[in-house]
Each structure stands twice: as C-alpha cells, then as structure tokens.
Amino acid sequence: xxxxxxxxxxxxxxxxxxxxxxxxxxxxxxxxxxxxxxxxxxxxxxxxxxxxxxxxxxxxxxxxxxxxxxxxxxxxxxxxxxxxxxxxxxxxxxxxxxxxxxxxxxxxxxxxxxxxxxxxxxxxxxxxxxxxxxxxxxxxxxxxxxxxxxxxxxxxxxxxx
Amino acid sequence: xxxxxxxxxxxxxxxxxxxxxxxxxxxxxxxxxxxxxxxxxxxxxxxxxxxxxxxxxxxxxxxxxxxxxxxxxxxxxxxxxxxxxxxxxxxxxxxxxxxxxxxxxxxxxxxxxxxxxxxxxxxxxxxxxxxxxxxxxxxxxxxxxxxxxxxxxxxxxxxxxxxxxxxxxxxxxxxxxxxxxxxxxxxxxxxxxxxxxxxxxxxxxxxxxxxxxxxxxxxxxxxxxxxxxxxxxxxxxxxxxxxxxxxxxxxxxxxxxxxxxxxxxxxxxxxxxxxxxxxxxxxxxxxxxxxxxxxxxxxxxxxxxxxxxxxxxxxxxxxxxxxxxxxxxxxxxxx
Numbered sequence: 001x002x003x004x005x006x007x008x009x010x011x012x013x014x015x016x017x018x019x020x021x022x023x024x025x026x027x028x029x030x031x032x033x034x035x036x037x038x039x040x041x042x043x044x045x046x047x048x049x050x051x052x053x054x055x056x057x058x059x060x061x062x063x064x065x066x067x068x069x070x071x072x073x074x075x076x077x078x079x080x081x082x083x084x085x086x087x088x089x090x091x092x093x094x095x096x097x098x099x100x101x102x103x104x105x106x107x108x109x110x111x112x113x114x115x116x117x118x119x120x121x122x123x124x125x126x127x128x129x130x131x132x133x134x135x136x137x138x139x140x141x142x143x144x145x146x147x148x149x150x151x152x153x154x155x156x157x158x159x160x161x
Numbered sequence: 162x163x164x165x166x167x168x169x170x171x172x173x174x175x176x177x178x179x180x181x182x183x184x185x186x187x188x189x190x191x192x193x194x195x196x197x198x199x200x201x202x203x204x205x206x207x208x209x210x211x212x213x214x215x216x217x218x219x220x221x222x223x224x225x226x227x228x229x230x231x232x233x234x235x236x237x238x239x240x241x242x243x244x245x246x247x248x249x250x251x252x253x254x255x256x257x258x259x260x261x262x263x264x265x266x267x268x269x270x271x272x273x274x275x276x277x278x279x280x281x282x283x284x285x286x287x288x289x290x291x292x293x294x295x296x297x298x299x300x301x302x303x304x305x306x307x308x309x310x311x312x313x314x315x316x317x318x319x320x321x322x323x324x325x326x327x328x329x330x331x332x333x334x335x336x337x338x339x340x341x342x343x344x345x346x347x348x349x350x351x352x353x354x355x356x357x358x359x360x361x362x363x364x365x366x367x368x369x370x371x372x373x374x375x376x377x378x379x380x381x382x383x384x385x386x387x388x389x390x391x392x393x394x395x396x397x398x399x400x401x402x403x404x405x406x407x408x409x410x411x412x413x414x415x416x417x418x419x420x421x422x423x424x425x426x427x428x429x430x431x432x433x434x435x436x437x438x439x440x441x442x443x444x445x446x447x448x449x450x451x452x453x454x455x456x457x458x459x460x461x462x463x464x465x466x467x468x469x470x471x472x473x474x475x476x477x478x479x480x481x482x483x484x485x486x487x488x489x490x491x492x493x494x495x496x
Contacts (some may be wrong), residue, residue, distance in 0.1 A: 021355040024407070025365045029400060030321040037318070085314050094316015101316050110316050118312035121212045135315060 037098050044097025048104045052077050074105055081109030086117070111135040163287045167381025169348050176343040177286040179457075179494070180234065180293075180334045182450030183227035185220050187302065187328030190439075190447070193428045198451040199329075200227050206303055206328065214248060214256075217301035217330075221246070221257040224330040225297055228450070232334040234293055239263050239334075241285065243278035244297040245270065246442050247326075248308060253299050263295075272367075272396050273350070273471030274298040275331060275446040276490040282335045283344040283492070292337050299330035300441030309360070309476055322362040324398045325435035327427060331446030333454070342457040342465075346493035348381065350374040352473065354486040360479045364401020364424075364437055367470040370487035371397060372408040374468055378491045379414065386419055390462035393453065395445035395469035395489070396424035398438035423448035423469075445469040453494075463496040 055076050059069045084090040090110045094101040101107050115134045119127035133140065163173045183200045191202030201223070208216040221244070229236060242261070245268035246253035258265050270277035278296035285291040303313060305326040311317055335344070353373050357366040371394050379385060386392070397405055402422050409416055423445040424438035449467060456462045470489040479485070 018356045021369065022357065025357060025362070025404065028403065028407075029362060029365065032321060085316075088314060091314045091316045095318060097316075098318045107316065110314070114312040114314035114316075117314055118307055135311065 040096055041098045041100030043100065044093060045100030045104060048077075048101070048106055051080070052104070077105045078109040081106030082113045085110045085113040090114075108136060108139070111139070163284065166346075167377070169351075169377045170346060170381035171284065171348070172346050173283055173287045173344060175287045175289075175337060176345050177283045177294075177335045177337060178339045178343050179341045179454065180336045180339045181228050181232035181341070182331065182333040182454040183224050183231055184331045184447035184451035185224045185227065185329060186443075186447055189302070189325075189433065190327055190329050190427055193433060195427055195448065195452050198455055199447070200224070200451065203328075206301075213301055213303040213307070214252060217246065217248070217253040217299055217304050217328075218257040220301070220328070221253055221297060221299040221330040221332075222261075224299070224332045224450075225257070225261075225295055228295070228297075228332040228334050232336075232339075234334060234336070236261065236263060238293045239295055240291040240293055241266060241282070242295040242297070243268055243282050244295070244299075244332075245274040245278065246299045247271065247305050253301070253304070254297070257299070270469075270488060270490070271471030271473050272300075272440055272442050272444065273469040273488050273490055274442045275449060276395070276467055276469035276492045277349075279333070279335070279344060279467070279492045280347040280349060280490050283347060286335060286337050294335045295332060296335055297330060297332035298442035298446035300326050300328070300443035302326045302328045302441075305441060319436055320359075320361045321436055322359070322364065322398075322400050323436045324363060324396065324424060324438055324440035325428065325433075326441040327396075327424075327439045327444040327447065329443040329447040331443065331448070331450035333450050342454070342494050342496050344492055345495050346378075346382065348374055348378040348491040348493075350377075350489040350491070352486045352488050354484050356484045358479070358482070358484050360474060360476075360485065362400065363440060363472040363474075363485065364396075364398040365404055366472050366474075366485035367395075367487040367489065368397055368401045368404035368408060370489040371401075371405050371468055371470050372412075374489040374491050375405075375409065375466070376412060376414065378466065378493075386414060386416055388464065389419055389466050390464050391421055392416060392419050392466045393445075393449070393468065394420070394422045395471070396438065396440040397422050397470055398424045398436075398440065399430060400437050401470075426452065457494070457496055460496070465494045467492045467494055 119131035185201040210216045244254040275298045282294035353370040355369040427439045473486045
C-alpha cells in the first residue's frame with residue numbers, strides 16, 4: 001500500500017505526463033474515413049447541384065431571362081432544402097453526404113430551418129426569433145464581411161489601374 | 162459507523178441494501194441487446210409531453226414510481242431522493258420530483274451521477290440519517306443534443322469517437338434493511354483532467370478518471386482485479402475502454418475479461434450506428450438498475466465494482482478553449 005506522500009509524488013508524475021496522454025489519444029483515436037467521406041460528399045453535392053442545373057434548364061426552356069432563372073433556381077433550391085428539413089429527411093442526407101450536403105444552398109436552408117423547428121418550443125420571439133441564425137449566423141457575418149473586403153480590394157484595384 | 166480505508170475509500174458498516182431497481186428507456190435503447198431487461202420502452206420521444214425536457218422528467222418520474230412499486234415500499238417510507246441529470250440546472254430531476262412531497266437533493270456529476278447518488282445515499286443510510294432513499298438519474302438524446310450539439314434536423318456528420326446519449330432513466334431504492342445486493346464500500350473519485358479538448362471524444366477525457374478511481378480503490382482495499390466478478394464503467398464507450406485498459410496496463414493492472422462498459426452493453430454499436438457507444442446519466446443508471454440487478458438476482462455475479470464516469474464540461478467552457486475534466490466514483494456492490 002502506498003503512503004499518502006508517495007501518492008502525491010505519483011499524482012505529480014501523472015500531471016507531468018499530461019502531454020503524453022494527449023499524444024497517446026491522438027495516436028489511438030479512430031480517425032474519420034476520409035476517402036469514404038470525400039466520395040459521399042462528391043456524390044451528394046454533385047446530385048444537389050445537378051438538381052439545381054435541371055431546374056435552371058427547365059426555367060430557361062420556358063423562356064425566362066438569365067437573371068430571373070438564377071434567382072428562381074435559388075428560391076426553388078432553398079425551398080427544397082427547407083422542405084426536406086421539415087419532413088426529417090435532410091439530416092439523413094447530411095449524415096451521409098457531410099460537406100456535400102451543407103455547402104450547397106440547400107444546406108444553408110437546412111441550417112436555418114432546423115433551429116427554427118427545434119426552438120419553436122421556447123416561443124416565437126426568444127425561441128425561433130433568437131435561435132434561427134444559430135448556425136447560419138456566423139456564415140452570414142463572415143460571408144458579408146468577406147464580400148466587403150473583396151469589394152474594397154476591387155475598388156482600390158480599379159482606382160490604381 | 163463507516164470507516165476510511167487508505168486516503169480515498171470508505172468502508173460501510175451497515176451496508177445498505179438495493180431493494181429494487183427500475184429502468185425505462187427510449188425506442189433505440191429498446192431495440193438494443195438489453196431490451197428484455199427494461200421495465201418499459203417508450204416509442205414516442207415526447208412521451209406525450211410537449212417538450213423533450215418535459216419528456217425526460219416524465220421518464221424519470223415514471224421510473225421512480227416503478228422502482229418504488231417493485232420495492233414494496235410506499236412513498237411515505239422514503240426519506241430522501243438523490244437525483245440528477247445533464248440539463249442546465251438539473252431541471253429534468255427537479256421538475257420530475259417537484260410534486261412527490263419527499264426531501265430532495267439534486268446532484269450534478271454529469272454521467273457519473275448514478276454512482277454519486279448511490280455513494281451519498283449509502284453514507285446517509287450508514288450514518289443512520291436516512292432509512293430509505295431513492296437514487297436516480299436520467300438523460301434524453303433529444304434534450305442533450307439541443308443543449309450540447311446541434312438541432313436534431315441539422316444535417317451533420319458525427320466523428321468516429323462520438324457517443325450516443327441514452328434516452329432513459331434508472332432508479333433504485335436503497336434501504337437500511339431488506340433483501341438484495343449490498344453496497345459495502347465506496348471510493349469517491351478525484352477530478353482528473355488530462356488535457357483532452359475534443360468534446361466528441363469524451364471516452365478519452367473520462368478514461369484517466371476511471372483509471373485513477375479504480376487504481377485508488379485497489380490500492381486502498383488491497384484487492385486485485387480477480388477479486389471482482391465485474392468492473393463496470395459508466396460510459397467510456399469503445400475508445401475510452403481501450404484507453405482505460407491501456408492506462409491500467411501501464412500500471413501493471415490487467416483487467417482481463419472483468420471489464421464491462423454500460424455504453425457498450427446498452428447498444429449494438431455496429432448495427433445501431435452509435436459510433437463509440439452510449440453515454441449520458443441515463444446510460445449507467447438504466448444498465449445498473451435493470452440488467453446488472455438482474456445478474457445479481459440470478460446469482461451470476463456476486464461482487465461488482467460500479468464506476469460511473471462523467472465528463473464535467475459545458476459547451477461554454479469548451480468554446481472558450483478549455484479542456485475536459487473527468488470524474489469517476491466507485492461503488493462496490495456485493496450479493
């Protein structure tokens with residue numbers, strides 16, 4: 001049986017090897033299946049974009065101009081994303097496709113509709129209103145920020161040239 | 162009176178008896194390998210309530226009533242309820258027991274809550290302060306997901322080390338006398354933080370705590386692994402169990418085939434798609450209150466070291482870049 005002092009020493013030893021434990025965990029932890037995930041993302045993202053392309057071509061066929069086609073396609077894709085979220089299907093697509101499901105505009109729609117559904121129970125103001133942009137919020141903030149920076153560079157570039 | 166052994170272990174004199182136990186779980190757990198041991202399986206994740214939080218309270222309360230029925234005691238005999246859960250401010254438990262008219266102590270030990278409540282109740286009974294106590298804990302996949310992760314319908318992938326929060330509650334009635342397995346010894350655990358930051362790898366964060374508590378228990382009592390029929394950890398899962406074995410092996414302690422983990426018992430991790438296994442307060446609570454008590458009743462096991470493990474994190478501290486402190490409390494249960 002170890003004395004209390006000996007135990008103290010041992011505890012100290014363990015403290016010092018904290019870094020070793022982290023290394024051990026990193027070594028042993030099962031990693032993500034990158035190849036499988038990349039293929040699934042490619043298929044899912046490709047399928048979603050193909051649907052978008054089909055909608056675009058159909059709209060064009062009906063004689064819509066370029067601008068109308070672009071915005072109408074986005075609107076329809078956002079609707080599809082929201083609808084599939086509402087009927088509990090989009091989370092399954094996301095589970096399979098990963099980034100392939102979250103990067104296209106349907107994923108953006110999913111990231112807004114899913115918290116809106118989830119937090120309905122906390123009311124329309126503090127629930128849906130406050131939590132709706134829980135996931136999409138950062139995307140919007142930094143997306144808009146990046147566009148401002150890009151615009152600034154573009155402006156300066158034009159002045160210089 | 163109880164007496165202390167070594168620096169961390171407490172040997173109980175009166176040895177409180179586990180009179181009965183009950184466990185109610187959700188559908189996914191009901192499809193798992195332990196299905197036939199549960200008292201009830203609820204198919205509806207809302208259990209007829211309006212919110213997941215209310216559903217969790219409902220399951221916990223129903224489990225308590227079931228355990229009480231099985232013990233043959235009435236609510237009037239119960240002197241105290243010790244319960245806890247994962248929700249902010251432990252509301253699943255406090256709302257579950259708000260109108261039962263029994264003194265209540267709310268506990269937070271994350272997923273180690275069940276062994277924490279057993280340990281405290283055992284000491285209260287041993288000291289003569291309490292005759293009969295309820296020890297219970299609960300968790301709900303949906304209420305935990307929305308607090309700790311993403312909305313349910315958000316499409317995201319889980320990492321391979323992630324664990325699945327068990328929907329369910331377990332409750333046992335502990336008494337000063339009666340028929341059943343006895344709690345003879347407890348080793349409350351220290352908070353151990355080995356610097357794991359990944360909230361999706363809680364098994365790795367908790368394994369050092371389980372290691373520390375098991376080792377302390379063995380040192381304090383002078384026992385070795387062969388003296389137990391089973392050493393049951395709470396929710397280390399597949400990866401955490403590997404780490405625990407590894408840490409013990411480095412200290413020349415071989416678990417052999419004695420080690421089981423509630424998170425691995427409750428689900429078929431290959432078939433049910435739960436990555437590294439189950440987790441949550443309800444996980445160890447429900448496995449102990451149903452399957453394990455059943456093993457005791459059949460006489461399959463006679464001495465069990467129950468070591469429920471908890472990751473004492475909050476989403477806020479993780480976002481602030483903090484590491485995850487782990488804890489594990491050991492309760493020795495003997496037939």
